[in-house]
Amino acid sequence: MTKVSLALLVSFTLSRLFEDSRSVSRTKPMDSDDERDPLNAFMQGSDVTVVPDQLPSVRHGEKLQLSFSGTDITITVDLVLDSSPGCGGVAWPAGEVLSQYLVDKLGPGSLRGKKVLELGSGTGLVGLVAAMLGGTVYLTDQAPLLNIIRENVEINKLSSLCVVEELNWGEPIPAQIPRPDVILAADCVYFEPAFPLLVQTLCDLVDGDTEVLFCYKKRRKADKRFFTLLKKKFHWSNVPDEPASAIYSRESISLLRLTKL
């Protein structure tokens, strides 16, 4: 089987598993934004599909609709995409896996009354799903991403449950961000200089009662340096998620629960 057909098969299998109804316009050719993007090489993927159903160059205004189904509920999120502020402006596979987990395994109302913080929100996908499950959600990222997150909060009519804040890993936690009950992070391990910063931010935010769901896609051998740093401060374990994990682990995606040492 060729690499391309393997990638298509994996992508198809995941979307079948998640009963994923997505639509995305694909009109743009690659351009210089793709060359500046740190994930460019992965997006043009030589070995696996990393960003299904989206072109690397996604101009502001292109849309994606994703649906996630659980036993009692189907949640649909509309996303405006924009790759120009950075790689977070398109939806990443670990974000879809974490969203599906929240809908299927936690379910409707499960986050009501909880303060949820998403790190590296990108488009805001995971945080928006958490808000649809009742959480009060702080969607955080670096400054260039905040407008696209705000736009997505608005189009999903979640302004009453969502707060969008700048949070740069490694920097002090802004005073307006409260200590969260739940931390969500998807596809945040990809850029080596940021590894110690992300570990620092997790340390600053997590105490003994914090639930941390960390969805990770392995891309490079260097990723293990993140876990070398992480293990000085945290334990982690795989979140039981059968049968879905059998599918997404084939795409090197793991869903982990972190606990502070």
Ligand SMILES: C[S@@+](CC[C@H](N)C(=O)[O-])C[C@H]1O[C@@H](n2cnc3c(N)ncnc32)[C@H](O)[C@@H]1O
């Ligand atoms: C690969 S994207 C994943 C986006 C989203 N979580 C998803 O799953 O679709 C990684 C995100 O981490 C954010 N990020 C990277 N370095 C960061 C830093 N030092 N501080 C805060 N956010 C950062 C990026 O801006 C981007 O939105």
